[in-house]
Amino acid sequence: MSIELKNVSKHFGRVSAVENINLTVPEGELIALLGPSGSGKTTVLRLIAGLETPESGGIFVRGAQVNNLPVQKRNIGFVFQSYALFKHMTVQDNIAFGLKIKKWPAQRIQARVQDLTALLDLHGLLDRYPHQLSGGQRQRVAIGRALAPGPDVLLLDEPFAAVDAQIRQELRQWLVRVHRELKLTVLFVTHDQEEAMEVASRIVIFSKGRVEQIGSPQEVYEKPSNEFVARFVGVMNVLELEVRDGFARRQELEFPAHGLADGQKLRIGFRPYAVQVSPDGSAYRYRAVLRRTYFLGVMLRLEMELPSGLILRSRMSKEDYARLGLADGRPVSFQIRSYRILSKEDEPLGAEVATAYEVPPHLGEGI
Amino acid sequence: MNTPAAPIASSSAAPAPKSDRSLIHWLLVAVAVLFSAVFLVLPLLNVFAQALAAGFGPYCHALADPDTISAIRLTLIIAAICVPLNAVFGVAASWAIAKFDFRGKPFLLSLMDLPFSISPVVAGLLFVLLFGVNGLLGRWLEVHHVKVLFALPGMVLATIFVTFPYVARELIPIMRAQGREQEEAALTLGASGWQTFWHVTLPSVKWGLFYGIVLCNARAMGEFGAVSVVSGHIAGQTDTLPLRVEKLYNEFDPVAPFAVATLLALLAVATMLLKALLEWKTRHET
Amino acid sequence: MTRSRAAAVKSFAPANPLPGFNITLGFTIVYLTLIVLIPIGALAIKTLGLSWKELWALATNDRALASYRLSLGASLAAALINALFGSLLAWVLVRHPFPGRRLLDGLIDFPFALPTAVAGLTLASLFSAHGWLGQYLTPLGIQGAFSRLGVVIALTFVGLPFSVRTIQPEIETLDPDIQEAAMCLGAGPWRRFVSVTAPALLPTVLTGFGLSFARALGEYGSIVFISGNLPFKTEIAPTLVVMRLDQFDYTGAISVALVLMIFSFALLLTLNTLQGWAAKFQEP
Numbered sequence: 001m002s003i004e005l006k007n008v009s010k011h012f013g014r015v016s017a018v019e020n021i022n023l024t025v026p027e028g029e030l031i032a033l034l035g036p037s038g039s040g041k042t043t044v045l046r047l048i049a050g051l052e053t054p055e056s057g058g059i060f061v062r063g064a065q066v067n068n069l070p071v072q073k074r075n076i077g078f079v080f081q082s083y084a085l086f087k088h089m090t091v092q093d094n095i096a097f098g099l100k101i102k103k104w105p106a107q108r109i110q111a112r113v114q115d116l117t118a119l120l121d122l123h124g125l126l127d128r129y130p131h132q133l134s135g136g137q138r139q140r141v142a143i144g145r146a147l148a149p150g151p152d153v154l155l156l157d158e159p160f161a162a163v164d165a166q167i168r169q170e171l172r173q174w175l176v177r178v179h180r181e182l183k184l185t186v187l188f189v190t191h192d193q194e195e196a197m198e199v200a201s202r203i204v205i206f207s208k209g210r211v212e213q214i215g216s217p218q219e220v221y222e223k224p225s226n227e228f229v230a231r232f233v234g235v236m237n238v239l240e241l242e243v244r245d246g247f248a249r250r251q252e253l254e255f256p257a258h259g260l261a262d263g264q265k266l267r268i269g270f271r272p273y274a275v276q277v278s279p280d281g282s283a284y285r286y287r288a289v290l291r292r293t294y295f296l297g298v299m300l301r302l303e304m305e306l307p308s309g310l311i312l313r314s315r316m317s318k319e320d321y322a323r324l325g326l327a328d329g330r331p332v333s334f335q336i337r338s339y340r341i342l343s344k345e346d347e348p349l350g351a352e353v354a355t356a357y358e359v360p361p362h363l364g365e366g367i
Numbered sequence: 368m369n370t371p372a373a374p375i376a377s378s379s380a381a382p383a384p385k386s387d388r389s390l391i392h393w394l395l396v397a398v399a400v401l402f403s404a405v406f407l408v409l410p411l412l413n414v415f416a417q418a419l420a421a422g423f424g425p426y427c428h429a430l431a432d433p434d435t436i437s438a439i440r441l442t443l444i445i446a447a448i449c450v451p452l453n454a455v456f457g458v459a460a461s462w463a464i465a466k467f468d469f470r471g472k473p474f475l476l477s478l479m480d481l482p483f484s485i486s487p488v489v490a491g492l493l494f495v496l497l498f499g500v501n502g503l504l505g506r507w508l509e510v511h512h513v514k515v516l517f518a519l520p521g522m523v524l525a526t527i528f529v530t531f532p533y534v535a536r537e538l539i540p541i542m543r544a545q546g547r548e549q550e551e552a553a554l555t556l557g558a559s560g561w562q563t564f565w566h567v568t569l570p571s572v573k574w575g576l577f578y579g580i581v582l583c584n585a586r587a588m589g590e591f592g593a594v595s596v597v598s599g600h601i602a603g604q605t606d607t608l609p610l611r612v613e614k615l616y617n618e619f620d621p622v623a624p625f626a627v628a629t630l631l632a633l634l635a636v637a638t639m640l641l642k643a644l645l646e647w648k649t650r651h652e653t
Numbered sequence: 654m655t656r657s658r659a660a661a662v663k664s665f666a667p668a669n670p671l672p673g674f675n676i677t678l679g680f681t682i683v684y685l686t687l688i689v690l691i692p693i694g695a696l697a698i699k700t701l702g703l704s705w706k707e708l709w710a711l712a713t714n715d716r717a718l719a720s721y722r723l724s725l726g727a728s729l730a731a732a733l734i735n736a737l738f739g740s741l742l743a744w745v746l747v748r749h750p751f752p753g754r755r756l757l758d759g760l761i762d763f764p765f766a767l768p769t770a771v772a773g774l775t776l777a778s779l780f781s782a783h784g785w786l787g788q789y790l791t792p793l794g795i796q797g798a799f800s801r802l803g804v805v806i807a808l809t810f811v812g813l814p815f816s817v818r819t820i821q822p823e824i825e826t827l828d829p830d831i832q833e834a835a836m837c838l839g840a841g842p843w844r845r846f847v848s849v850t851a852p853a854l855l856p857t858v859l860t861g862f863g864l865s866f867a868r869a870l871g872e873y874g875s876i877v878f879i880s881g882n883l884p885f886k887t888e889i890a891p892t893l894v895v896m897r898l899d900q901f902d903y904t905g906a907i908s909v910a911l912v913l914m915i916f917s918f919a920l921l922l923t924l925n926t927l928q929g930w931a932a933k934f935q936e937p
Contacts, residue, residue: 051551051670071554071670078555084548088570097566098556149557392749399745400757402738406810407760409785410775411767416785417778456684463677470665478685481693484917486871488891489910492898493692496699501903503695527688550671560672582766589768591874596895609770609874616774616878625778628771635766642766643759 002027003048003153003185008057010043017043018209021057025187030179032196033189035206036232041189044206045155048187050074061152077146079156083138085130091141092126098149116144119181120174136167140174147182154178156188160195172199193233197221205229226350227267227342235301236269237312238342251308252286256360258341265346270339275314277302277334279324284335288312290328293321304332335359414632418625429615429626434603438611439630444519445594445607446587449526453583457534458576462564464535465542466550479532490528491596494521498597517599522607525593530586537579541572578645585638589631700911703904712908716884717893721912724890727801728869731808732816736862739816740854746817747824765814769874776807777879799881804889807875812865819861823854856931863924870916 003025010017018040025031033041046052047059050071058065066074086094095116099109117123120140130138139159146154159175160168176199179186190196196203197217205212205220205228213225224230231238241248241255248255248266260266278284288304291311300321302314314334316326326332338356343349419426429435460479464472482490496502498515508515515521549571553563569576591609598605606614608631615624700708711717745751746758764772780787780797787797797803827850835845873891880887888896890913897905 049555051554053668071551072557072559074555075557076555078552080548080552082548084552086549086552086567086571097553097558101557101562145552145556395741395745396749396751399742400753402742403757403760405786406813407763409779410772410810411763413775413779413785414771417775456681459677460681460684462673463681466671467669467674467678469674469678475681475685478689481689484867484871484921486873486891486894486910486913486917488873488894489871489913490692492894492906492910493696495898496903496907497692497695499903501901503698524688528692531684531688547669547671554670563671564673585766585768589770591768591770591877592891595874596898609768612770612774613877624774628774631768631771635763635768635771638766639759639762642762 002062003187004058004060004063005044005047006058006060008044008047008054008059010047010052010054016209018047021211023204023211023214025185027185028183030176030186030199030201031188032200032203033187033206034191034193034196034203034232035212036191038208039206040209041204041206042157043209045157045187045189048153049076049078049155051078075149075151077149077151077154079139079142079146079154079159081158081161083130083142085138085142085145087130090127090129091122091133094130094141095144095148097145102149112148116148119147119178120144134167135163136171139163139171143174143178147178147184151184153185153187156186158189158191160190160192168195175199197233203233205232207232222356224340224353226353227269227348230269230340230342230353235272235313237272237275238267238269239310241266241268251310252306253310253336255339256357258344260344264344266341267343267346268339269342270336272301272313272315274337274339275312275334276337277304277314277316277326277332279326279330279332281331281333284333286334288332288334290326290330290332293326293328302326304334411632411636414625414628418622418629420625421622425622426626426629429620429623430630432623434606435611435623435627437603438606438608438627441519441522441604441606442588442608445523445526446584448523449530449587450580450584452527453531453587454534454576454580456531457536457538457579457583460535461538461542462568465539466547479535482529482532487529487590487592488596491525491593494525494528494593494597516597517601517605519605521597522594522605525597526587526590529590529593530583533583533586534576534579537575537582538572541575542568545571574645574648578642581638581641585634588634696907696910699903700907703907707904708908708911711902711905712912716888717890717909717912719885720888720890720893720909721916723801723804723888724870724913725916727804727808727889728866728872730805731812731869732862732866734805734809735812735816735865736858739813739861739865740820740858742813743817743820743824747821761814761817763814764810764812769811769872770878772810773807773875773878776810776875777803780806780879798879799883799887801880801887803879803881804876804887807879808869808872811872811875812868815864815868816861819864820854820857823857827853856927859927860924860931863920863927867917867920867924870913870920 003023005021005023008021009019021040021044023044033044035041043052047054050066050069054067059067061074086097089097092113095113096109099112104112113126117126120143122137122140122144125133125137125141130141133141143154143156143159156175160171163171172195175186175188178184188199200217202214202216203220204214207228213220213229215223215225220229220233224233230236239250239253241250241253243249243257243260243262243264243266245262246257248257248260248268255266255268258266276284277290281287286306288306290302291305292303294301294303298317300316300318302316302321303311304314305311312334316324336359338358340353340356341349342353418429460475463469464475495516497504498508498521499505500509504515515524549567550563553567558566588607589609590607591613594607595610595613598607598610600606600610600614602614608627612624612627612631615627742757742761746754746761777798778784780790780803781799782788782791784798790797795802797806831849831853832845835849840848871891873889873895876882876889876892880889880892882888882892884893884896890909894906894909894913897903897909
């Protein structure tokens with residue numbers, strides 16, 4: 001079921017929650033609404049559900065405007081951040097609730113509950129009450145309850161926020177599986193960009209009530225549309241540079257001036273993978289000392305300190321790390337392969353941010 | 368005024384550390400127990416002691432008195448009218464107040480605290496000023512031969528006035544604490560307003576509602592001041608149980624007032640037991 | 654709906670998908686209007702039709718003044734006793750478990766659940782010359798029934814739960830971290846109590862004091878039984894209201910009722926201000 005928002009705005013009192021939101025969700029996609037707290041992503045979700053009404057703009061489902069359609073008639077499934085399970089009903093009754101409202105015959109309800117129990121692995125839990133379930137179990141029941149009446153779209157509000165890290169992983173896989181098997185349109189809100197990158201096929205990035213970028217995980221990571229997105233998604237080394245003698249500099253680091261005059265400021269960013277590190281002090285131009293190594297599973301994040309005190313982050317596979325014989329405290333040399341310009345003279349850039357500049361060789365090579 | 372909503376305060380905090388189990392501890396406990404014995408236990412026991420002082424015979428005889436029987440009936444009728452009305456009001460008011468935001472809510476809440484801030488006698492006075500012979504509606508009532516004061520309607524109104532907040536004050540904090548999410552979830556699942564209320568909200572507040580009704584009932588049956596002012600004290604007709612106790616007391620009967628009082632005391636004991644039951648239930652259901 | 658009207662509705666009650674707002678609020682307002690506002694309106698209208706001079710005279714004649722003195726004085730005494738013993742009881746119930754604590758905890762509600770008439774009856778009987786307590790106290794000159802002391806006793810009784818139940822939850826939620834911090838800094842139990850616990854509880858104790866004071870001011874039923882209702886001696890203000898009503902002296906009754914209401918609202922205001930002041934020290 002395709003969903004479209006056209007110029008949707010909503011205020012709460014004097015605070016503007018969302019402004020001029022334009023968004024199209026094609027049928028069957030798994031979309032993440034990503035952004036920091038208060039960026040408006042939950043408001044958009046609730047607007048789609050009908051739990052809030054927009055002040056201006058239109059919300060369309062399959063082409064028909066639904067602004068005035070009450071919640072009950074929108075046929076959406078909603079999973080709340082706190083699950084909002086009916087505390088005094090068993091799991092079975094929770095899941096069957098929407099079906100009883102629709103006056104399904106008992107047999108059909110039973111069959112449906114069985115299907116969902118199998119899909120979400122709720123075996124043995126049907127007679128329990130919510131307070132007897134773990135966080136992960138409650139979440140699956142909440143999903144099951146929302147899915148039972150067969151909605152066209154499933155909306156989830158920070159569904160995995162209140163759960164342990166390990167359970168979170170499992171639940172993400174449930175969500176992907178549910179999406180794949182039921183072929184639903186799924187939108188979920190999250191402030192965890194790792195989660196969005198891992199689960200969604202497209203991400204809508206929010207900031208301060210506006211949409212900053214819509215794109216696939218790869219797009220928003222590699223081609224951020226502005227400074228906010230560049231810094232919000234993934235890890236980014238950010239440097240404030242000042243132009244001196246024709247080059248943009250920060251202490252010992254040197255970059256092209258990009259047309260700016262002496263005294264003007266430039267802010268650039270580069271991902272950890274753009275920083276190449278070598279234990280050989282003469283391999284690259286700049287020096288640093290490796291301070292900390294973070295174990296992230298397959299990759300390692302290296303945190304190194306420059307003589308000026310600046311800290312930069314790089315990335316390396318475990319194998320390379322071992323092969324190069326690196327360790328905390330070792331002196332290294334590094335170069336920055338590519339970077340983006342985030343803002344010139346404190347004016348944040350838009351699409352230009354997506355451009356990755358290669359560092360000219362003469363600024364990168366070692367001695 | 369934030370009078371405590373006949374609070375269900377369960378003392379479940381951790382006890383003081385072992386080092387406090389000293390002389391001070393037992394001294395404090397002793398004083399507390401002594402004070403309670405004098406002020407709480409003795410008065411309760413005394414009612415029954417005096418009622419049965421002359422034996423079971425006079426006790427039963429006192430209760431079988433026809434005027435006493437009518438007092439019992441009147442009290443029950445008044446409660447049967449007031450409590451359901453106030454229960455419906457309580458549910459409606461707490462739904463509006465706890466689940467919605469609107470301007471003027473503090474004013475509404477203050478209005479609902481009113482019976483606690485004015486003397487029941489003043490409450491009765493209000494109705495006398497409205498329905499009395501020289502009251503605002505006095506002439507109209509006389510012309511139409513409608514009796515409000517010194518009759519059931521007046522007593523019902525006065526009782527409603529002093530008891531209407533009880534159910535709401537129990538429900539509002541509970542409903543507020545539960546927020547709106549369960550109801551919103553029900554809406555997303557297709558439930559209508561009434562279905563949401565009936566299947567989702569009501570079951571989750573049932574113990575609070577139950578206790579609110581119990582309190583409202585205890586208060587309605589035990590109300591003295593306001594009802595006394597509007598009733599006219601016509602024996603056999605407009606005496607409720609508390610008023611009957613007063614009448615018998617003024618007749619210097621040594622047993623009868625206490626006998627009737629035992630009924631009300633039993634009501635109080637039942638109310639306290641139900642509260643304990645409710646606390647136990649809510650503790651076990653969280 | 655015009656934009657301004659829609660905006661007005663919105664500013665009154667922001668949109669909320671939950672149904673039933675109009676009907677429940679409407680019912681509530683109608684009910685309150687009929688039960689509360691109209692009777693209060695009757696008082697207002699009647700009062701406006703009376704001469705201020707007469708009202709003042711009746712409100713301040715000697716008998717009325719005597720009744721205020723007794724009402725205020727006895728209520729104050731009762732509230733003080735309840736503040737003291739209420740705090741003690743609350744403290745013991747929370748911090749000093751002993752066998753039978755649950756029972757005592759339940760008993761605290763007894764004055765709240767008991768009809769005031771029965772309370773007055775049994776207290777009067779207890780303290781009368783032949784009563785269980787009176788038989789020992791009367792020879793000592795302590796007249797508990799048909800006296801001002803009786804009024805204080807009855808008012809203490811009815812106000813007790815208000816004090817205890819206000820203070821109890823506060824003690825339960827006292828932050829143990831603060832106590833432990835004081836311990837780490839070397840404070841002994843008495844010092845901790847005086848410097849840490851008591852100040853933290855003071856606002857609540859004052860609130861409990863205020864609530865039992867307010868309760869006592871309006872009390873009527875139990876006083877009827879225990880005081881003897883002698884004008885100038887043991888007649889409280891609510892009794893005077895009833896006496897005047899019985900004599901169809903509406904003006905006289907209204908005058909005293911107004912004074913009572915003024916006392917109550919002044920108390921209410923003080924209480925709310927106090928709570929506002931205390932709230933400043935609470936966690937944001």
